[in-house]
Amino acid sequence: MAFDARLQRDIMGRFATGVTVVTTRYKNGDITGMTANAVMSLSLDPPLVVVSVDKSATMHSALSDGQCYAINILTREQEHLSNRFATPGPKDFSDLKWRDGKTGAPILDGTLGYLDCKLVNILPAGDHDMFVGEIIDGELGAGEPLLFYGGQYRSIAEE
Numbered sequence: 607m608a609f610d611a612r613l614q615r616d617i618m619g620r621f622a623t624g625v626t627v628v629t630t631r632y633k634n635g636d637i638t639g640m641t642a643n644a645v646m647s648l649s650l651d652p653p654l655v656v657v658s659v660d661k662s663a664t665m666h667s668a669l670s671d672g673q674c675y676a677i678n679i680l681t682r683e684q685e686h687l688s689n690r691f692a693t694p695g696p697k698d699f700s701d702l703k704w705r706d707g708k709t710g711a712p713i714l715d716g717t718l719g720y721l722d723c724k725l726v727n728i729l730p731a732g733d734h735d736m737f738v739g740e741i742i743d744g745e746l747g748a749g750e751p752l753l754f755y756g757g758q759y760r761s762i763a764e765e
């Protein structure tokens with residue numbers, strides 16, 4: 607019998623992560639993004655990262671079409687962006703400060719850092735696919751991280 611999905615979510619929810627908004631530029635130059643914490647550094651040589659995306663997410667077809675993405679790592683003050691980009695459907699960038707990355711994927715202002723990637727592989731993984739990106743560009747930002755733990759946003763405790 608398959609392992610219980612609720613229990614898998616609950617146990618993996620004990621694995622504290624940061625929160626990112628993965629953005630892309632796809633057909634006709636449209637842009638979109640999705641909140642993601644299933645993000646991982648995969649290889650240093652060549653420099654690869656991976657993002658796991660639900661096959662039912664709008665982002666899935668946008669990424670396949672766009673062939674590029676940027677991983678924008680959110681600060682504690684950017685919880686509203688996490689909520690915005692975790693809402694299904696078209697994403698509104700009109701009130702946000704952002705710029706084009708080298709790949710054309712949107713780079714959000716004021717993050718802890720970003721990685722701008724060219725899509726190099728899509729690996730099947732059950733009801734998700736793993737989008738492997740080669741890092742083309744990136745920059746460090748500053749601030750405190752937004753964390754996700756036990757299904758809730760958290761901050762690093764002050765000493």
Ligand SMILES: Cc1cc2nc3c(=O)[nH]c(=O)nc-3n(C[C@H](O)[C@H](O)[C@H](O)COP(=O)(O)O)c2cc1C
Pocket residue numbers: 625639640641642643644645658659660662663664665666688691692693694695696754
């Ligand atoms: C903290 C957090 C992390 C998430 N991580 C992922 C993820 O790694 N992969 C994924 O497919 N969805 C993830 N989601 C869910 C998507 O953000 C959500 O389904 C979103 O509405 C998809 O939008 P779209 O269907 O318009 O692309 C996450 C949501 C939250 C709140």
